[in-house]
Amino acid sequence: MRALDDALPYLVELATGVLEAAAARLARSLELKVQSDHALWQLGNRQPRDRSPCRSPERAGQARHGQRRDWRSLVYSPAMDLDELRRSAMRIHDLYDELNRQERGRVWTREEFMLGFMGDAGDLAKLVLAQEGARTSRPDGRAALEHELADCLWSVLILAHRYGIDLESAFVRTMEELEEAISARLDR
Template sequence: MDLDELRRRALRIHDLYDELNLQESGRVWTREEFVLGFMGDVGDLAKQVLVQEGARSVRPDSQAALEHELADCLWSVLILAHRYGIDLESAFVRTMGELEKTISARLDP
């Protein structure tokens, strides 16, 4: 699945959440609420990393939980990019290019 397919799938889930939120609370999430949700996802991801590294008790489904949290975080990033009108693919390519130049310039020749 490429980035466009991931984005389309993420937007479908976003739209379903909008429908559900409208039905349950009469409104959809704001961009600020999406950021807060993302922060929660990152916190959940951090907990799963601690499980993987042995700093928290391991559960039988720990690998699946880590996969789930990584997917949640990716979903949030895709949705935030959409909600802010960011071309994530271009931004990623540009940012990685800048980082590569910066890091390479700091490495010993």
């Protein structure tokens, strides 16, 4: 009975964490549903997109300049979640496959995707060095840095797909392992 009493605070904390995580995922899911409905509504009505993201639920229903907003015009965040990034990356992957079949008669292998990633990582390294003053900077330095970071992310998403890796689970697991290892070293 004493062991159960000792474990109870831990179990309550664990259950609270699980519920908070579930609530956060549900909130994000509902947010994406509103974004999706909004996008479909815009396509159907051919109206320009409201580019003023609402940064908080308190501001979500407020209209600019006294105008009344339709619920479908609410945009909570322009950010994409990992599944949306993955779908977008796969669309580009499929287009590259189609282009490579047409121009070369074959698609890239996993090894070629890895080599492409290494090339992008090298380009990224040069741009970071330029940003830090260790190399000659380019006039489009910031835009080029953004582009190469996006290229590297695309390659990681594609490599994860090609190797059947659940990147979200692997990332969460790796971050938990790192947090535990670093915290243990800090506690010494």
